[in-house]
Amino acid sequence: MAAKGKDLSQQLEELISSLQEQGILTDYFDDIKELQDEINPRFVDEIITIFLRVAEDYRAELTRNLNACGLVSLACQELVDASEANNKEGCLVALENVNHEYLVAKENLNRIVGMECEIYDMRLCRKQPE
Incomplete structure (x- = not known):
């Protein structure tokens, strides 16, 4: 099980690196990742979820306007x-x-x-x- 978790963690790091190389993610994403710790283990996915919801709201508002x-x-x-x-x-x-x-x-x-x-x-x- 630990090996699978490590493989998945490595895949995640590779995905993040690839997205940064493509310019989809910036270095600010690294700053967000650093805020995740044992007290806030889901910090990154919570921030992404909030970002996507707010971005969709802005997109809808912009479309209307x-x-x-x-x-x-x-x-x-x-x-x-x-x-x-x-x-x-x-x-x-x-x-x-x-x-x-x-x-x-x-x-x-x-x-x-x-x-x-x-x-x-x-x-x-x-x-x-x-």
């Missing part, structure tokens, strides 16, 4: 279609639509960034002692 970008994608497809049909007038109209949808998306994304910054600043102010 980027509906305007979906319109940019649709406008780009219309431009491709017009180009493939050799429709010069259609290309000009579609290009204008791409530009318009991009500006709408850019404006909305900048609003999101501004609001996120304000929220962050408000949280910082609350944390600072008076």
Whole structure:
């Protein structure tokens, strides 16, 4: 049984090394591993589970907030279609639509960034002692 555990531990280390070489994991992962000890033997898998849940929440929120970008994608497809049909007038109209949808998306994304910054600043102010 101990040999299997050692083999599995070695496989895990090889997997982690491979993921770091590929740039999927950074050296920060080593820092997280160092925090795991006998008192917290499942620290790494708990952190990974939390990370994945939070990342999925952010992904879902970003997807909801980027509906305007979906319109940019649709406008780009219309431009491709017009180009493939050799429709010069259609290309000009579609290009204008791409530009318009991009500006709408850019404006909305900048609003999101501004609001996120304000929220962050408000949280910082609350944390600072008076």
